[in-house]
Amino acid sequence: MCGDCSGRSSKTGECAPAPCEYPRATCCGTRTKIIVGSTFECSAGDDSDPPPSTLCAPSCCPSSGGYWSEWSDGGACPTSCGSCSQKTQRRVCLSPSSCPCRGADSREVNCGIGVCYFPLDSCCAGFSATVIDNAHACGPQPNYTTPYAPYDPTCSETCCAETGIWSEWTTDPMQCRDYCGSCGNQTKTRECLSEANGCPCAGPTTLTEPCGVGVCYFPRLSCCPGFTATVINNAHACGPLPTQVAEPEKINTCGVDCCPSAGIWGEWTTAIACNDTCGSCGTTTRSRVCLSLQYGCGCTGAATDSQPCASSVCLYPRASCCPGYKKTIDVATKSFFCGPLPTTPAFNPEQTTCCDPENIGLWNQWTAWTTCSASCGGCGTQTRNRTCASEPYGCPCVDDKVETRICGQAACTTGTPCCSGKYLATGYDGAQYCQANTPEVCPGTWTAWTAAPGATCNDTCGNCGIISMQRYCFPSGCQCSGAFTSQQPCANSVCLFPRASCCAPYKKTIDIPTKSFYCG
Template identity: 25%
Template sequence: MSRTCPTSGACSGSSRETSSCNTARCPYWSSWNSWSSCSQSCGSGTKTRTRTCSVTGACSGSSSRSSNCYTQISCPYWRSWSSWSSCSKSCGSGNKTRTRTCSVTGACSGSSSGSNNCNTQRCPYWRSWTSWGSCSKSCGSGTKTRTRTCSVTGACSGSSSGSSNCYTQISCPYWSSWSSWSSCSQSCGSGTKARTRTCSVTGACSGSTSRSNNFNTQRCPYWSSWSSWSSCSKSCGSGTKTRTRTCSVVGACSGSSSDSDDCNTQSCPYWSSWSSWSSCSQSCGSGTKTRTMTCSVTGACNGKLSS
């Protein structure tokens, strides 16, 4: 402890007095013990050693020490992971995997494969169907439709529309079966034959109540053109001339295959009556007398003009 002099430097004796205290030995570390075995049997590990304090917890510093240690054996080790595989799904949470190999088969701890979620976004999906539409028919059997939409346009499989049969309580007007064909209106030369049907409710069916069709379209038998007129059977005095034609189907044409007409109807040249005898050229001794006739067409009559 210390004291002070009222008059600095004038007092005898020391201003400080000391006395021993805490004579007990200070806490101290024991010697380090031997190093422990290496923590790894291969490759690089650590070894430790310890010491103890004479008064637990009273020594400064660490009670343990470690150091690297190395073996002459290379430890088994995992090689690098492979690249991730393709995702097992394109949407809706699939998996992708990767693998690795151990340098010494079976000696590495841990798994040789790893997996992870991928493409976790929701897949395109169909929204709810709309209500059914009205029936396409007001009577009989029709169809009704409904639709749905995809959350991603064009990405959903399946159809965006559906249909179903629908039935009303009303029977639709309907056509009866067609009647048999009528006889053809002509036996050749394109005639027609017809058939009819009736509607269960008069005037309510669409379409025609009758149908016709051409039949017997083959050409009817026909006469060829008339041939040229033949020569007249007489040169005068009313003769006849003829012409002919042929039927395309022998015996099938109506009418005659020949035709005739008058020709050269003018009178033939003719001699007039004889004139009276002339006087005798001699009064005796054998004379001659004559008489004459004339032709109606000069020079056209046969025979003598006189006798």
């Protein structure tokens, strides 16, 4: 049987929205005259309730707290444009008093954010005309986020992470069968660790995807047959790569008793590059991700931020600096710039003990790989780094901050092909390269012989010519017996006098269907 109803049992609403006639004020209080349809009305206050709920009292109370309703709309906006006003949105706690909700039950949100038309200013102070969700609006607008706490009708005494708890991925084969060109595939497998406790996982258990997707260098083909050189994630790679189903956002509110006061943000990254080159005329946009949202704790502040960029002085015929900026000298470097330069507030996060429930910390994204320290033999290494986003808040991370891998895997053409501890392997095209582990033993299959790229016959008749041929062994990294290249006779048409009809050991032969001679 369900418990008490949520929300108010009675309320007082506004009425008579028509504007008053002189000498009365047109609209009462903070209400303003707006157009609704084709008539004038006075704007309304917050007269809305959160939507009704059919939730019965749950059999358990999550450690993250009770269940909130959706936010109410907040009623009509006092103003119709310019992002000049705010309205109050409310929500109610749907669970009984034995399972109280955490967080505020009301919030102020900007409303009427559309751009105003002349003679009004486009936007109120603090906002400027931009595009939000493909519509002209006044921004930037805050990112209104709330803790993730959905009602789960199958709730039991066992608290489950929303996406389950996965093991780390393992790969088979352990190393890629080739190091470039998208020539190899690897299958990743993982196990749902929480399933034994009655908590299923969301997402695939296996993924098969190309490996070694970087572009190969001459004399190898750039990419394996079926792939072409392109740019993927701002790096040269061989594609197209298969589209993988996006992983569900990791959400685990089990055991969460408190939240950081402002959440835990990831680092800022550039979302839109600078759109100009000088004069502080450009704008760049950066973004960040609320990492603590994965355990039900929202963040305070904006997820995106735009700042002026390209502060160097423009050359004639452009004005030195755009309006609002002046040519200024930097005494230290003895150079000019268009100032003032944007300022970045100091990063002083509030210390907290409200860390992630797994106590493994929250990481920022990996940086790009560094340049390889060697060009061949698998002698080189390259590294990438990541920083612990939650550490400045008082929540240290578990696992490595630096990752290293071997590189420069093309076999050396002078001296020893591979560095000590590396193993020589052969690609689909006969190119040799070096691997960290013993090459996999697997039978390959030859393709048909084809003319080598750019090869032409060096004669015109009698099977007297020679042409360079090649064939490929697939899968790359597996073994085929025989040669990858050969020289084969070509130009089998019969030669005319005074040349002999055919070069030895070939003889003039007739093709009955076409009634023509050839050297065979």
